[in-house]
Amino acid sequence: MKLVVGIVKPFKLDDVKAALQDFGVQGMTVTEVQGFGRQRGHTEVYRGAEYTVDFVPKVKLEVLVDDDDAARVAEKIVEVARTGKIGDGKVWILPVEGLIRIRTGEAGSDAL
Amino acid sequence: MRDARTALLADPAVRGRAFGLALSDAVDAALVEAFGEVDESGALALVALGSYARRELCPGSDIDVLLVHNLRGRGSADAVRSTTEQLWYPLWDAGFVTGHGARTVKESIALADDDLDALTALLDVRVIAGERDLAEELERKVRDLAARRRGRVLPVLADAADLRRQRPGAIAEMLEPDLKEGAGGLRDVQSFEWAGWALGAPGGCSTLLERDFLTADDLARVEAGRELLLDIRVALQRITNSRSDRLALQEQDAVAAQLGFASADALVHDLARAAREIGWIAGDVWSRIRDTLDRPGAKGAQVDQAVADGVWLRDGRVHIDADPDGSIPPLRTLEAACAAAESDVRFDRTSLTRLRATGEPTWDVWQRAGFVRLLRSGAHAVPVFEALDHEGVLARLLPEWEHVRSRPQRNAYHRYTVDRHLLEAVAQCARLLDAGDAGFVRGREVDVEAVVARACRRPELLLLSALLHDIAKGMPGDHSEVGEATADRIVRRMGFDSEAREIVPWLVRNHLLMAEVATRRDLSDASVADNVAAACAGDAERLRLLYLLTIGDSKATGPAAWSPSKAALVRDLFVKAAAAIERGEAKAVAADRRDALRERLGEDRAGIFLTRLPEQYVLAFDVDTMCMHESLLSESPTVRCERVDGGQVVITVVAGDRPGLLVTLAGALTVCGLDVLEASLFGTTDGHALDVFRGADPFGRVADDDGARVTQTIERALAGEVDLAVRVDERRRAYEGITKRSSPVVRIDVKSDESETDTVVEVHADDDIGLLYRLASAFTELSLDVRIAKVATLGSRVVDVFYVRDSGARKIDDPDAVARLRATLVDRMTG
Numbered sequence: 001m002k003l004v005v006g007i008v009k010p011f012k013l014d015d016v017k018a019a020l021q022d023f024g025v026q027g028m029t030v031t032e033v034q035g036f037g038r039q040r041g042h043t044e045v046y047r048g049a050e051y052t053v054d055f056v057p058k059v060k061l062e063v064l065v066d067d068d069d070a071a072r073v074a075e076k077i078v079e080v081a082r083t084g085k086i087g088d089g090k091v092w093i094l095p096v097e098g099l100i101r102i103r104t105g106e107a108g109s110d111a112l
Numbered sequence: 113m114r115d116a117r118t119a120l121l122a123d124p125a126v127r128g129r130a131f132g133l134a135l136s137d138a139v140d141a142a143l144v145e146a147f148g149e150v151d152e153s154g155a156l157a158l159v160a161l162g163s164y165a166r167r168e169l170c171p172g173s174d175i176d177v178l179l180v181h182n183l184r185g186r187g188s189a190d191a192v193r194s195t196t197e198q199l200w201y202p203l204w205d206a207g208f209v210t211g212h213g214a215r216t217v218k219e220s221i222a223l224a225d226d227d228l229d230a231l232t233a234l235l236d237v238r239v240i241a242g243e244r245d246l247a248e249e250l251e252r253k254v255r256d257l258a259a260r261r262r263g264r265v266l267p268v269l270a271d272a273a274d275l276r277r278q279r280p281g282a283i284a285e286m287l288e289p290d291l292k293e294g295a296g297g298l299r300d301v302q303s304f305e306w307a308g309w310a311l312g313a314p315g316g317c318s319t320l321l322e323r324d325f326l327t328a329d330d331l332a333r334v335e336a337g338r339e340l341l342l343d344i345r346v347a348l349q350r351i352t353n354s355r356s357d358r359l360a361l362q363e364q365d366a367v368a369a370q371l372g373f374a375s376a377d378a379l380v381h382d383l384a385r386a387a388r389e390i391g392w393i394a395g396d397v398w399s400r401i402r403d404t405l406d407r408p409g410a411k412g413a414q415v416d417q418a419v420a421d422g423v424w425l426r427d428g429r430v431h432i433d434a435d436p437d438g439s440i441p442p443l444r445t446l447e448a449a450c451a452a453a454e455s456d457v458r459f460d461r462t463s464l465t466r467l468r469a470t471g472e473p474t475w476d477v478w479q480r481a482g483f484v485r486l487l488r489s490g491a492h493a494v495p496v497f498e499a500l501d502h503e504g505v506l507a508r509l510l511p512e513w514e515h516v517r518s519r520p521q522r523n524a525y526h527r528y529t530v531d532r533h534l535l536e537a538v539a540q541c542a543r544l545l546d547a548g549d550a551g552f553v554r555g556r557e558v559d560v561e562a563v564v565a566r567a568c569r570r571p572e573l574l575l576l577s578a579l580l581h582d583i584a585k586g587m588p589g590d591h592s593e594v595g596e597a598t599a600d601r602i603v604r605r606m607g608f609d610s611e612a613r614e615i616v617p618w619l620v621r622n623h624l625l626m627a628e629v630a631t632r633r634d635l636s637d638a639s640v641a642d643n644v645a646a647a648c649a650g651d652a653e654r655l656r657l658l659y660l661l662t663i664g665d666s667k668a669t670g671p672a673a674w675s676p677s678k679a680a681l682v683r684d685l686f687v688k689a690a691a692a693i694e695r696g697e698a699k700a701v702a703a704d705r706r707d708a709l710r711e712r713l714g715e716d717r718a719g720i721f722l723t724r725l726p727e728q729y730v731l732a733f734d735v736d737t738m739c740m741h742e743s744l745l746s747e748s749p750t751v752r753c754e755r756v757d758g759g760q761v762v763i764t765v766v767a768g769d770r771p772g773l774l775v776t777l778a779g780a781l782t783v784c785g786l787d788v789l790e791a792s793l794f795g796t797t798d799g800h801a802l803d804v805f806r807g808a809d810p811f812g813r814v815a816d817d818d819g820a821r822v823t824q825t826i827e828r829a830l831a832g833e834v835d836l837a838v839r840v841d842e843r844r845r846a847y848e849g850i851t852k853r854s855s856p857v858v859r860i861d862v863k864s865d866e867s868e869t870d871t872v873v874e875v876h877a878d879d880d881i882g883l884l885y886r887l888a889s890a891f892t893e894l895s896l897d898v899r900i901a902k903v904a905t906l907g908s909r910v911v912d913v914f915y916v917r918d919s920g921a922r923k924i925d926d927p928d929a930v931a932r933l934r935a936t937l938v939d940r941m942t943g
Contacts, residue, residue: 010681011635032677034676034677057677
């Protein structure tokens, strides 16, 4: 089992969620986060005065998948979340050692 | 008894209090029978404590009993215990959890003196069987003790009531309320009784009534609330078969069905209303009890302080007079409310009841102003509004409030009931306006929210919209649309001006717009911001009010609704939309100026002139200056030097455009000792350059000789007769060390998307001698053509914007070239 984690632009969340559901993913966890990459934020000017934005708002989503599906789920996220402009985000894959569904006690792939 | 218990549990028609009575009776009967078989040696009394004594047993309740005896010595106490153990068997067999003990009266009192929980448990004492006298002795002594220890007991109870508001929190605000310990729940009701006993005879709520801590009306509301709470608690424990007092979401439907409510929504609505009333009354009663503790009997010790006609402050409370006929003019009510909010004090209780006689508002200018002032007072207005609502006054000022009163929102996202949410939104918006009043630059950081608040022309419309934005949540239909019509009606009724009648309903209609767009749309797409600007009909004031309303509404919703993440997105959208509006305004200004120019110069001349210059030119200068430029252009090359207001100079240069022109001019100006504050450079279509510099003249060069020397220097530089690099460097070194500078903070932005024809380079840096010269040299070195430049100085910071093209007269597309440009610029500026 794998945990696929993606950091995407906030407005892309609905699209990614729809695409993953079409793919067959049953659930996901979503968090609002802030971050920066090489872009390093930017400066805005309002009424002649600058204010610096160091952290840019993003959305983190986490999806538990079977080993076989991990690569394709990651690709799907990349495909849907890409705008081509700076700040599109990243996707990474983590191994999962154990998984249990609390209500039923199902474990492993049964709990996906 | 087990059968009796099972039967009662199984019959859902036996609700709340009836259940409690029936079950208590059953337990009483069993205990009396068991007691009859006990071999008594000495006096023994069996008494009930806690909820069993109050006969408010719920399916999950413990049975608390106490065996009171008057035997001395531990041996006898043990003997009592062993002979009476058999009393408990029927209870255990029936599945009750019992709390039992055997103590003398003296021991019980000693325990109660030590432990408040023991004391309050004993305050509800009821004899079940045995020696009546012994039981009555206990009852009497406990109540005496409570009254004697009033100074200790009351503050602890008051603190506990306050704490319940935090943990577990108000019933009306919880998604899964705790019926017993939640604020506005059963504990609050019980605490009244205990407070009554602590204050003395006759005890319980009667004492509170007698001493004017509680009005008869409030007591009736408390009783009604208690009935409902018991009903729900019994039904809940019956359904879940547990002792929990938490009305979990998944149980709410079943409980509502058993109690005959139309739906879980209706159940929660009634519960919220009852709990809020109890909670409000508890807050009121405890604050007044605390007052007597702090200032026992000090009535009239302080001087009355007049606030308005018929309104005054006394002893830290707001008092209000009725007119001879018993009614109160609405303006007086509003002024009293403002006084209460602004001074953060409560109403005197009698005055508060008197407020029910407030007349119908006529909404003249004074009443409107009073209402707005109340909204503006911020967080302290919330309890004032709740007090007014408690007495039905708010409904008179705003009849539509009925729909939202105590209306729960029933999801984890919204913490408050709708009415409370609206009041909190007003308070948050008032806080934003306060920040605007306070000032908004912290070091180099700018608080955009405060800047916007400061800039609002009609802040009162923000407060009105905050109050009304969810007013239609109790009505059928989409709450934004219905809200618009409702707000329109309200604003009209209150007699606000035509601009208010346009803006407030519009704000109510669109109050979710910015939050939705900011989180769901790609903000780097220019059309998104344009659409928001269009939704605001190009009105910057609407955008500002909408932005602040978005923030206030979100902050008043719940912890999940606003985060630094969301704030950043909404702020970004605001800035972009504001820029879009400015561009739109700019277009209008440009059009006006073009028209004016045509009038002055005639169609042909104006037409030719305007086509020679880029679009941005028209925005940079007024009509008079443009006419002057027009005549200068025919005299190219030429330099004009003028002094203007404020001790500054304006130098206009018209010359044949060529690479390096900017370098030359910038260098010449530096050599002349002029400090370039602003520069606007334009290249004409027929190869001329129109460059206008505004500068400071610290050494009075221009003043001395009317600019002759400056003009000469520029002309010589243009002719190539001045070695600018050397001279500029000389000046720099001459002033080095005199002006100490920390390492300069430099920002360079290269934007390829701003313009279709040029690459826009934005440079932010600290002002420095020859800065413009060095930047211009960098461009020339890289064979870049500066077509338009805008130099602006803000304090010690300089913001220079250059529109550049490469030698092929195109935007710079190659990322390597961009990188080289940045590197060169940075190098030039820090070198």
